[in-house]
Amino acid sequence: MIEKQRNEVKKSLIKPKEEIKSLPLPESELIKRAKEGKDEFFEMLISRYEKKIYNLAYRFLNNEQDAIEVLQETLIRAYRFIKKFQERSSFYTWLYRIAMNVALRKLKRRSKEEKVISLDQTVPGYEDIPQEIPDETQNPELIYERKELQKAIRKALEEVPEVYRSVVLLKDVEGLSNKEIAEILKLTVPAVKSRLHRGRLFLREKLKDLIKI
Amino acid sequence: MKKRKIEYNCEVFQKYLVEYLDEELPSEIFIELEKHRMVCRECTRLIKSLRKIIYELRSLTNYEVPKDVLERIHTYIKIKKWKRK
Numbered sequence: 001m002i003e004k005q006r007n008e009v010k011k012s013l014i015k016p017k018e019e020i021k022s023l024p025l026p027e028s029e030l031i032k033r034a035k036e037g038k039d040e041f042f043e044m045l046i047s048r049y050e051k052k053i054y055n056l057a058y059r060f061l062n063n064e065q066d067a068i069e070v071l072q073e074t075l076i077r078a079y080r081f082i083k084k085f086q087e088r089s090s091f092y093t094w095l096y097r098i099a100m101n102v103a104l105r106k107l108k109r110r111s112k113e114e115k116v117i118s119l120d121q122t123v124p125g126y127e128d129i130p131q132e133i134p135d136e137t138q139n140p141e142l143i144y145e146r147k148e149l150q151k152a153i154r155k156a157l158e159e160v161p162e163v164y165r166s167v168v169l170l171k172d173v174e175g176l177s178n179k180e181i182a183e184i185l186k187l188t189v190p191a192v193k194s195r196l197h198r199g200r201l202f203l204r205e206k207l208k209d210l211i212k213i
Numbered sequence: 214m215k216k217r218k219i220e221y222n223c224e225v226f227q228k229y230l231v232e233y234l235d236e237e238l239p240s241e242i243f244i245e246l247e248k249h250r251m252v253c254r255e256c257t258r259l260i261k262s263l264r265k266i267i268y269e270l271r272s273l274t275n276y277e278v279p280k281d282v283l284e285r286i287h288t289y290i291k292i293k294k295w296k297r298k
Contacts, residue, residue: 043287054278068279072286079290153269172270178235193231200230203266204259211262 027091034082042082046075049092052174053099059169060103061110062158070106074099089183096176097184100166107162149210156206164199171196221249226256234263 025044033041050071057070077098085094160168170181171192178192185192204211219225226249232238233246250256 039291042290050283051275051278055275058276059273064276064279067276068282071278071282072289075286076290149269150273153266153273157270168270172267173273175271197231200263200266204262207266208262211265 028087031082031085031087031091035085042079045091046078046095049095050075052092053095056096056099056169056174057103059154059157059173060100060162060166061106066103066106066110070099070103073102077102090180093176093180093183096170096174096180100184104162104166149207152207152210153203156203159206160199160202164195164202167192167195168199168203172200219245221245223249223253223256226250226253227259230259230263233260234267 025041027045027048030041030045034045053074054067054071057074058064058067061067061070074095078095081098085091157165157168166185167181170176170184171178176184178189178196181187181192182189187195226233226246229238229242229246233243238246250260
């Protein structure tokens with residue numbers, strides 16, 4: 001009987017092989033194996049950030065097609081240059097830097113092209129954005145107000161001048177530190193703070209009628 | 214020479230706004246700014262509205278990456294690798 005119990009305890013302590021296999025590997029390990037040319041590990045590594053890069057690009061460029069292209073180019077560049085990643089910064093700082101460079105280049109190219117106005121320009125459709133399931137116990141009026149505010153914030157973000165927008169997105173949407181943003185955008189920390197300050201005040205001005213304080 | 218005492222007014226409050234919101238200020242400066250904020254309606258409104266905006270920015274719903282896009286990118290990477298071999 002005691003032997004049986006002991007075996008059961010042993011069983012519960014030892015993880016089955018399959019479970020160990022499916023455990024998430026630490027990022028440093030994924031980077032190491034990706035650098036060795038093992039594609040499946042590169043894919044595991046970038047799968048953690050694909051959605052974030054896409055959203056960052058979408059919010060920065062306000063266009064779905066451009067966001068797709070930025071995501072594509074960022075991942076391809078990361079794949080090509082992973083061996084050159086020296087790990088002096090975190091992987092996501094490195095990846096965000098690639099994405100922001102690609103996005104900024106796209107923005108510059110677009111501003112040149114926009115001298116000829118295209119009638120086919122895609123405008124992000126807010127109706128298509130999956131919304132969070134509202135808490136039914138909340139006041140419907142509050143839910144409506146919140147939805148309107150979120151919609152207005154998306155719209156206001158589009159209008160923030162690009163130099164401030166990139167910083168606001170990285171800080172207030174992505175939650176990066178000022179130091180990380182400085183690394184990504186090749187700015188000094190005081191410059192990041194200054195742009196953040198201006199960007200936030202710009203948003204406040206745009207949203208003053210909606211924010212009832 | 215005597216050190217000039219800083220007067221903590223709206224202008225100084227604005228100067229430290231980013232650090233104030235990030236809670237990165239040395240306690241002595243934070244206390245002085247708080248003293249000002251407590252008597253200043255404008256600065257209180259400024260902080261409240263910015264906190265609300267930051268909160269809403271943090272909780273923005275994400276755009277979904279179109280399903281076929283990732284598949285296409287991964288295939289593209291594989292083809293690139295195959296071509297390089």
